[in-house]
Amino acid sequence: MIRIVFLGFGNVGYHLCNAFQKSNTVSVCQVYNRSVISLPSEVATVPFTTHLSEIVKADVYIIAIPDDAIAAFSETLSFQNKLVVHTSGSVPLTALSEKNRKGVFYPLQSFSKNSVVTFSEIPICIEAEEASDIVLLQTLGEALSEKVTVITSEERLKLHLAAVFVNNFVNHMYSISSAILEENQLPFSLLQPLIAETARKVETLTPDEAQTGPAKRNDTKTIEKHLHLLGNGSNRTVYQEITKAIQEKYNPPHGKKL
Amino acid sequence: MIRIVFLGFGNVGYHLCNAFQKSNTVSVCQVYNRSVISLPSEVATVPFTTHLSEIVKADVYIIAIPDDAIAAFSETLSFQNKLVVHTSGSVPLTALSEKNRKGVFYPLQSFSKNSVVTFSEIPICIEAEEASDIVLLQTLGEALSEKVTVITSEERLKLHLAAVFVNNFVNHMYSISSAILEENQLPFSLLQPLIAETARKVETLTPDEAQTGPAKRNDTKTIEKHLHLLGNGSNRTVYQEITKAIQEKYNPPHGKKL
Incomplete structure (x- = not known):
């Protein structure tokens, strides 16, 4: 014991x-x-x-x-x-x-x-x-x-940093979505199957294989529509920075794939 | 038929x-x-x-x-x-x-x-x-x-915007974490229970109730350690902007709760 x-x-x-x-x-x-x-x-x-x-x-x-x-x-x-x-x-x-x-x-x-x-x-x-x-x-x-x-302590800090992205930051994405739906009287439950599937997908695919969406396919027309809806404020900044990061990762300038 | x-x-x-x-x-x-x-x-x-x-x-x-x-x-x-x-x-x-x-x-x-x-x-x-x-x-x-x-088309566009946050952007968070672990020879599977739990939690709690982490509790010491590990580049920018957004949401200046 x-x-x-x-x-x-x-x-x-x-x-x-x-x-x-x-x-x-x-x-x-x-x-x-x-x-x-x-x-x-x-x-x-x-x-x-x-x-x-x-x-x-x-x-x-x-x-x-x-x-x-x-x-x-x-x-x-x-x-x-x-x-x-x-x-x-x-x-x-x-x-x-x-x-x-x-x-x-x-x-x-x-x-x-x-x-x-x-x-x-x-x-x-x-x-x-x-x-x-x-x-x-x-x-x-x-x-x-x-x-x-x-x-080791060094590895643990890196693991903790990675955990902040998949837990705290992911949850903030849920939070932003929830606010967007609430403002429009749409139930958050509409998104729950997508949330579950997004998490489930990376059990069998790598996150890079699972990536989809307007930023990945450089769909600037849809991105513009989204930015128009977001107005100003932190949700817009978060949208812009993550979109830019995805675009740079999957569509680097000069056609050079990273 | x-x-x-x-x-x-x-x-x-x-x-x-x-x-x-x-x-x-x-x-x-x-x-x-x-x-x-x-x-x-x-x-x-x-x-x-x-x-x-x-x-x-x-x-x-x-x-x-x-x-x-x-x-x-x-x-x-x-x-x-x-x-x-x-x-x-x-x-x-x-x-x-x-x-x-x-x-x-x-x-x-x-x-x-x-x-x-x-x-x-x-x-x-x-x-x-x-x-x-x-x-x-x-x-x-x-x-x-x-x-x-x-x-309606207007509602659908807002739903689609919300879906981009919980699917495309969440998946990019997984992608960043996966890269951090890979650089340090740690397996991505270590994070999978946390990924699943993060998604599962918002089936019963609101995202705001489920929010935890250094940004939520304004733990600037841990945030500094993380920024030090991230170096420069888009992962740092993404970390900073989401952290700022969470801090503003849960710890607004002048102690005013939004």
């Missing part, structure tokens, strides 16, 4: 805790949070504290707090030489305090409060300095997922 | 023809294409011609050719007072020749050569001037899909 303690309890903490609670190989011993929170019913039996001095002994401490608070918080821990990991995509391993053994346990997924998470398919990217800690994090990851991968 | 003829046979023509072939209420009488093509095996039994003068009688003629060729092509047809429809999202009904009854049969999906299409879920947006033609197109649409909607 791997004993773990959560330090901080936002969306990532909650979803991880909930998933570990269902595992037979991991025991969630405690949740620490600096302010009192009411634990959701699924994890309500886990002991809770707001005092750093009351943190119990465990095999792995999982810091699940905002990225910019991780370094300073790790310095405030009163114990030493334990395995302390964070769950961030963009914070290097070395940000953690030297007082403890450092590690990373990064689930490559976006966690929202009201969304159920199925961990078995989610890649978990781990990192640690000592071989025995890698083994421990590998076992911890396998309690949740079939896809546990050892990657 | 509704008798139809395809005029032009690109991706849309092929996928529609293939789907109609499986229907009991529609008969595909002929495919016209200006140049000789070999019909895929699934539709190889359909009579084929390259001569405008040989086009047979039918209830509906479906023009499936590039957008900018639709208007001129519809003028070249030698018959009159038949229902002639196009399948484009961005071309108005009125672009079609006055010689025939005008209509639109627009399946809201992106068709790629090597991708199987399940029509039952795909919205089909129809338009016609005469009530009896609306009924005919409704029946034709229902042969393929449970979601047939009557919309």
Whole structure:
């Protein structure tokens, strides 16, 4: 049984805790949070504290707090030489305090409060300095997922950057579309089959093979019609920049294919 | 039995023809294409011609050719007072020749050569001037899909614009991510669960509820790290403009929530 303690309890903490609670190989011993929170019913039996001095002994401490608070918080821990990991995509391993053994346990997924998470398919990217800690994090990851991968801090930051494009930026495209439809009293549900198909397509085709649309085929007439509808503002700028990027990629000047 | 003829046979023509072939209420009488093509095996039994003068009688003629060729092509047809429809999202009904009854049969999906299409879920947006033609197109649409909607040319253009964001632009986000991972010898498959989850999330949450990430939470430190990795070029511009748009939407200046 791997004993773990959560330090901080936002969306990532909650979803991880909930998933570990269902595992037979991991025991969630405690949740620490600096302010009192009411634990959701699924994890309500886990002991809770707001005092750093009351943190119990465990095999792995999982810091699940905002990225910019991780370094300073790790310095405030009163114990030493334990395995302390964070769950961030963009914070290097070395940000953690030297007082403890450092590690990373990064689930490559976006966690929202009201969304159920199925961990078995989610890649978990781990990192640690000592071989025995890698083994421990590998076992911890396998309690949740079939896809546990050892990657470096540099690789993880690049993965996180790529994830921002396919998750945060894609979602903003959904947001712009949703606003366009709403303004015209058209239901967003009309677009849902296309959204699903667009995501499904890159399971079998590369994104370059799957690319279609006015920008790809340099259809300036349709692009002009769209720009006319968009008016001014950030949606227009976003449309123009992505269109330009697609045009340059697939229709480079002088007929030179990149 | 509704008798139809395809005029032009690109991706849309092929996928529609293939789907109609499986229907009991529609008969595909002929495919016209200006140049000789070999019909895929699934539709190889359909009579084929390259001569405008040989086009047979039918209830509906479906023009499936590039957008900018639709208007001129519809003028070249030698018959009159038949229902002639196009399948484009961005071309108005009125672009079609006055010689025939005008209509639109627009399946809201992106068709790629090597991708199987399940029509039952795909919205089909129809338009016609005469009530009896609306009924005919409704029946034709229902042969393929449970979601047939009557919309105007203006609404269709806005829907098409929204579709460009959730399909073409989203796919370009996948393309950028794929390139970032490839440069770093990381497999694109690492991102696939996140891509699927991002699309799935907006089935139950609005895109605004689902938005997360450094731009949303104004995490300038992470944004700086990402920009450092991106170097110069169009990926950087795209990152900056979408980040700015998200920041303005969720963190407007002066603490004013839009």
